[in-house]
Amino acid sequence: MSIRINQEACVGCLKCIKVCPGSLIKEKDKKAYIKYPKDCWGCVSCVKECKFDAIDFYLGADIGGNASTMNVTYEGDILHWKIKKSDGTVKTIDVFSKDSNKY
Amino acid sequence: MSKKLEHIVITTDVLIIGGGTAGCFAALTLSKNSNLNVVVAEKANVKRSGCLAAGVNAINAYIIEGRKPEDYVDYATKDAAGIVRHDLLLTAARKFNATTKVMEQLGLVILKDENGKYVARGNRNIKINGENFKPILTKAVEEAKRVTILNNLNITDLLVENNEAMGAIGFHISHEKVYEIRAQKVLVATGGAAGLYKPNNPGFSRHKMWYPPFNTGAGYAMGILAGAEMTSFEMRFIALRCKDTIAPTGTIAQGVGAKQVNSRGDVYEEKYGITTSERVYGTVKENQLGNGPCYLQTSKIEKEKDEELLKAYLNMAPSQTLKWIESGKNPSEQDVEIAGTEPYIVGGHTASGYWVNTKRETTIKGLYAAGDVAGGCPQKYVTGALAEGEIAALDIIDKFDATKSIQTNSSFVSKKMKEYEDILYNQSDFFTVEELEEAMQKVMDEYAGGISTHYQFNEKQLKLADEKIDQIRQMTKHVRANDMHELMFVYELKERLTVCKSVIAHLLHRKETRWHSFNENLDYPNTDEGYFKYINSILVNDELKIIVRDIIKEADYEHTN
Numbered sequence: 024m025s026i027r028i029n030q031e032a033c034v035g036c037l038k039c040i041k042v043c044p045g046s047l048i049k050e051k052d053k054k055a056y057i058k059y060p061k062d063c064w065g066c067v068s069c070v071k072e073c074k075f076d077a078i079d080f081y082l083g084a085d086i087g088g089n090a091s092t093m094n095v096t097y098e099g100d101i102l103h104w105k106i107k108k109s110d111g112t113v114k115t116i117d118v119f120s121k122d123s124n125k126y
Numbered sequence: 127m128s129k130k131l132e133h134i135v136i137t138t139d140v141l142i143i144g145g146g147t148a149g150c151f152a153a154l155t156l157s158k159n160s161n162l163n164v165v166v167a168e169k170a171n172v173k174r175s176g177c178l179a180a181g182v183n184a185i186n187a188y189i190i191e192g193r194k195p196e197d198y199v200d201y202a203t204k205d206a207a208g209i210v211r212h213d214l215l216l217t218a219a220r221k222f223n224a225t226t227k228v229m230e231q232l233g234l235v236i237l238k239d240e241n242g243k244y245v246a247r248g249n250r251n252i253k254i255n256g257e258n259f260k261p262i263l264t265k266a267v268e269e270a271k272r273v274t275i276l277n278n279l280n281i282t283d284l285l286v287e288n289n290e291a292m293g294a295i296g297f298h299i300s301h302e303k304v305y306e307i308r309a310q311k312v313l314v315a316t317g318g319a320a321g322l323y324k325p326n327n328p329g330f331s332r333h334k335m336w337y338p339p340f341n342t343g344a345g346y347a348m349g350i351l352a353g354a355e356m357t358s359f360e361m362r363f364i365a366l367r368c369k370d371t372i373a374p375t376g377t378i379a380q381g382v383g384a385k386q387v388n389s390r391g392d393v394y395e396e397k398y399g400i401t402t403s404e405r406v407y408g409t410v411k412e413n414q415l416g417n418g419p420c421y422l423q424t425s426k427i428e429k430e431k432d433e434e435l436l437k438a439y440l441n442m443a444p445s446q447t448l449k450w451i452e453s454g455k456n457p458s459e460q461d462v463e464i465a466g467t468e469p470y471i472v473g474g475h476t477a478s479g480y481w482v483n484t485k486r487e488t489t490i491k492g493l494y495a496a497g498d499v500a501g502g503c504p505q506k507y508v509t510g511a512l513a514e515g516e517i518a519a520l521d522i523i524d525k526f527d528a529t530k531s532i533q534t535n536s537s538f539v540s541k542k543m544k545e546y547e548d549i550l551y552n553q554s555d556f557f558t559v560e561e562l563e564e565a566m567q568k569v570m571d572e573y574a575g576g577i578s579t580h581y582q583f584n585e586k587q588l589k590l591a592d593e594k595i596d597q598i599r600q601m602t603k604h605v606r607a608n609d610m611h612e613l614m615f616v617y618e619l620k621e622r623l624t625v626c627k628s629v630i631a632h633l634l635h636r637k638e639t640r641w642h643s644f645n646e647n648l649d650y651p652n653t654d655e656g657y658f659k660y661i662n663s664i665l666v667n668d669e670l671k672i673i674v675r676d677i678i679k680e681a682d683y684e685h686t687n
């Protein structure tokens with residue numbers, strides 16, 4: 024369980040660094056990087072914070088991950104979740120944040 | 127060579143340690159109802175710190191239409207086989223709905239029916255979109271008057287003089303600065319303790335646990351070391367969760383009514399009972415009988431429910447949604463395998479924590495506890511943490527004495543500063559924090575009832591655990607921190623070891639099995655009514671002294687000794 028930060032896409036806004044509940048992300052050369060990947064809780068707070076699509080979240084192989092990644096972008100009150108599967112297919116799920124869970 | 131740290135002194139009226147659910151709500155309450163100056167010290171950043179980081183799926187503790195707070199008290203009492211504080215449960219339950227209302231006013235989305243009424247999930251829950259619960263709450267705190275938030279400030283110790291709280295001390299996790307915060311009233315709201323036992327996924331995904339791995343039991347440890355009385359550390363909490371992702375199961379169990387089945391398809395939950403601990407125990411037993419793996423039978427739900435389930439999990443545990451999608455099968459196309467987690471100490475689910483009076487003041491004067499760090503009030507969950515934050519804050523306002531001055535002990539402060547400095551650039555770095563943490567988790571797992579021993583233990587094993595934890599505590603002399611963040615890692619390890627000692631002492635003293643799995647003592651496999659008591663403890667001259675107390679029936683409890 025961890026995240027990957029795409030160094031090309033990162034603009035160094037440092038928002039992810041601030042929000043991580045474990046303070047696991049640090050700055051190097053004006054870019055964010057995950058300093059303690061094994062300490063990631065998988066809460067996805069950093070992914071939600073990044074407006075530049077630079078952070079991907081994935082499941083470690085030890086918990087059944089098979090190289091798919093997930094991220095999320097906002098459009099007003101809508102969260103677009105995007106899952107890139109390892110076979111190249113993409114699934115998107117839109118969640119309206121003003122809607123409650125049904126279950 | 128040692129490093130010199132800068133010493134910063136801050137004086138305020140009220141110090142809140144931990145800007146999580148309870149801490150934030152207490153800060154809001156203080157701001158709304160008084161002119162007191164408040165400092166919130168948070169080790170991470172309040173925006174998403176603590177239990178609420180990823181979101182929550184429901185309000186688990188709510189008094190739905192037709193029910194009374196007393197019904198909730200009855201339920202929680204039965205679930206904990208009587209070892210609860212009625213006064214605490216009732217005062218929290220009376221505030222579940224009002225605190226929910228405040229959160230709704232701040233922007234929390236709650237599901238309503240066509241008549242505008244909240245939709246209940248089972249007998250005690252309501253459905254929400256809890257994804258942004260924490261950002262909503264913290265935005266209000268950030269805007270609150272007279273509240274200063276200090277992020278990235280890791281508190282390690284309370285400042286206590288003659289059994290009265292005077293503040294706390296800690297350090298910044300990236301700058302070389304020590305903060306001594308002096309305050310007349312202090313509220314501990316640091317949550318519970320994860321990472322004591324070897325976790326479900328001990329390798330790369332070691333932190334994919336249910337309880338936040340960053341809640342390391344700091345609040346318990348600082349209270350224990352300062353001589354506060356603690357209760358019920360033997361009532362460990364073991365969660366039944368989706369295997370691997372360790373995601374909550376309520377949404378599929380209560381939400382869509384999936385049954386707990388074994389690999390033969392037999393519904394086994396009724397066989398072992400339906401209390402929280404019995405559900406875990408049943409799953410362990412079925413596995414031992416060769417009937418595993420166990421599942422929540424989502425394959426029986428209608429296909430139409432899939433999309434909403436995927437969304438519900440995105441709002442609280444996105445890894446589970448990712449897992450479903452990665453596997454190429456929706457919830458209705460495969461059952462969800464379930465597993466018990468490693469044991470946690472968490473007062474929001476079971477009853478472990480500070481021994482408090484009805485107003486949530488601890489046995490140290492002027493020191494309050496709220497949320498998962500406070501004991502005696504199990505199943506309080508998120509609304510209970512809000513409620514306790516409010517109860518403590520209102521009593522602080524009531525008792526605050528503007529004429530009183532604060533006296534901190536400068537020798538304690540300099541001793542602490544030296545301790546920090548000695549760990550930074552310690553000459554001896556024989557072990558790393560990681561190595562000692564692994565050693566501790568292995569001991570707890572094997573000798574104090576972890577996953578590998580099916581949560582069971584006997585006295586001999588517990589005594590060995592105690593010896594081995596002592597040895598690991600000694601070894602903490604040999605770790606070095608190369609920066610302030612690593613200094614936090616060292617204290618997290620020390621905190622966990624302190625909590626382990628208390629857990630073992632409590633497990634040793636409850637010579638019965640009152641709750642399967644949570645406290646499964648193989649030397650005493652039955653419930654003994656002689657133990658219909660609270661097991662409490664207090665550290666005296668470095669030794670844990672056990673205090674056995676009678677079950678409290680009064681509506682209002684005050685500390686007497």
Ligand SMILES: Cc1cc2nc3c(=O)[nH]c(=O)nc-3n(C[C@H](O)[C@H](O)[C@H](O)COP(=O)(O)OP(=O)(O)OC[C@H]3O[C@@H](n4cnc5c(N)ncnc54)[C@H](O)[C@@H]3O)c2cc1C
Pocket residue numbers: 143144145146147148149167168169170175176177178181182183184185186187279280281282296315316317318336337338340341342344345374474475496497498499506507508509511
């Ligand atoms: C994954 C998960 C899902 C849950 N789902 C639900 C649900 O659906 N419904 C429900 O009702 N309840 C749910 N709960 C329970 C509920 O969220 C908690 O009981 C409640 O939020 C606890 O609040 P707290 O303030 O005690 O702890 P937290 O909110 O965790 O706050 C503790 C704070 O203290 C900080 N801290 C810790 N140590 C230090 C230190 N040394 N110095 C400074 N700061 C420190 C932490 O960073 C954190 O911000 C869930 C809990 C978890 C873990």
Ligand code: SF4
Pocket residue numbers: 028032033034035036037038039040054055072073074075076077078
């Ligand atoms: S939030 Fe995104 S862009 Fe900003 S620092 Fe983090 S990774 Fe880089």
Ligand code: SF4
Pocket residue numbers: 025026042043044045046047048057062063064065066067068069070
């Ligand atoms: S997923 Fe959560 S714990 Fe992991 S790096 Fe991002 S913010 Fe930190």
